[in-house]
Amino acid sequence: xxxxxxxxxxxxxxxxxxxxxxxxxxxxxxxxxxxxxxxxxxxxxxxxxxxxxxxxxxxxxxxxxxxxxxxxxxxxxxxxxxxxxxxxxxxxxxxxxxxxxxxxxxxxxxxxxxxxxxxxxxxxxxxxxxxxxxxxxxxxxxxxxxxxxxxxxxxxxxxxxxxxxxxxxxxxxxxxxxxxxxxxxxxxxxxxxxxxxxxxxxxxxxxxxxxxxxxxxxxxxxxxx
Amino acid sequence: xxxxxxxxxxxxxxxxxxxxxxxxxxxxxxxxxxxxxxxxxxxxxxxxxxxxxxxxxxxxxxxxxxxxxxxxxxxxxxxxxxxxxxxxxxxxxxxxxxxxxxxxxxxxxxxxxxx
Numbered sequence: 001x002x003x004x005x006x007x008x009x010x011x012x013x014x015x016x017x018x019x020x021x022x023x024x025x026x027x028x029x030x031x032x033x034x035x036x037x038x039x040x041x042x043x044x045x046x047x048x049x050x051x052x053x054x055x056x057x058x059x060x061x062x063x064x065x066x067x068x069x070x071x072x073x074x075x076x077x078x079x080x081x082x083x084x085x086x087x088x089x090x091x092x093x094x095x096x097x098x099x100x101x102x103x104x105x106x107x108x109x110x111x112x113x114x115x116x117x118x119x120x121x122x123x124x125x126x127x128x129x130x131x132x133x134x135x136x137x138x139x140x141x142x143x144x145x146x147x148x149x150x151x152x153x154x155x156x157x158x159x160x161x162x163x164x165x166x167x168x169x170x171x172x173x174x175x176x177x178x179x180x181x182x183x184x185x186x187x188x189x190x191x192x193x194x195x196x197x198x199x200x201x202x203x204x205x206x207x208x209x210x211x212x213x214x215x216x217x218x219x220x221x222x223x224x225x
Numbered sequence: 226x227x228x229x230x231x232x233x234x235x236x237x238x239x240x241x242x243x244x245x246x247x248x249x250x251x252x253x254x255x256x257x258x259x260x261x262x263x264x265x266x267x268x269x270x271x272x273x274x275x276x277x278x279x280x281x282x283x284x285x286x287x288x289x290x291x292x293x294x295x296x297x298x299x300x301x302x303x304x305x306x307x308x309x310x311x312x313x314x315x316x317x318x319x320x321x322x323x324x325x326x327x328x329x330x331x332x333x334x335x336x337x338x339x340x
Contacts, residue, residue, distance in 0.1 A: 061325050063325060065322055069322065077333050080330070080337070
């Protein structure tokens, strides 16, 4: 890795007009490029809402396709901008921008290819998320022989080369799982960094139906590789 | 003697024949599609009006009654239709997603003057 790698922080966003500016203001304190992937937001086109902000690039889906699709789009755009390191995080304030350097350091010094953010899976989580996370984490670690403590967290980072290997095809929330499956398949060097558990809206995010999709992804990737 | 099921079935088929004609006139069905569906409804009307015509099918394939033949054929028809529609919808979904993502990347590249 070059001495000063180009780091891009990718934020998938769907109807986050109210919250995203706070995240961007915090990221502005860091010397990184920001790519916002607007997944067909209905509360305003982020391309015009965020126009003129230094170091912030916005790419937009015409219609909503899902978090996985938006994140993939944002990462592809970041690669087009010349990023060497990609940090992916949520745009709704559930992840602390101040933690981003912790995701960059292991990749910049070459000690890892992918970094997983690990939340403390406990009381702060809504019950459905807590149960789902516990079950899927046990299952994924068992089936893929990995040691990831938070398999459903969206705060992660990876190098450009690692992205080429883990570039997911899933368009929905199951992409978190596909990413781990692909990383395990390619024997990427993984490490973890602790992050806070923040939930603003316990009704947002994954639902039990997404849980079925995640479970299918876990099984599918184990069988079909 | 004509029973209630036959009357219901014939009435339903006539209604569907009318809708097939309507969609054809609105150019929502092609000639082939309209022709195929008309054939389905007409065959259904004839078999319902003259159930004795499928007497040999009933005997040779071990069905107890003509109604059972209709039920089984109906299931097979619906399953085939479901299968075909699922495949077409998935194909359309994939093409649409690809098109949306390619459009987004292309517009981004032009705006960022990367192309």
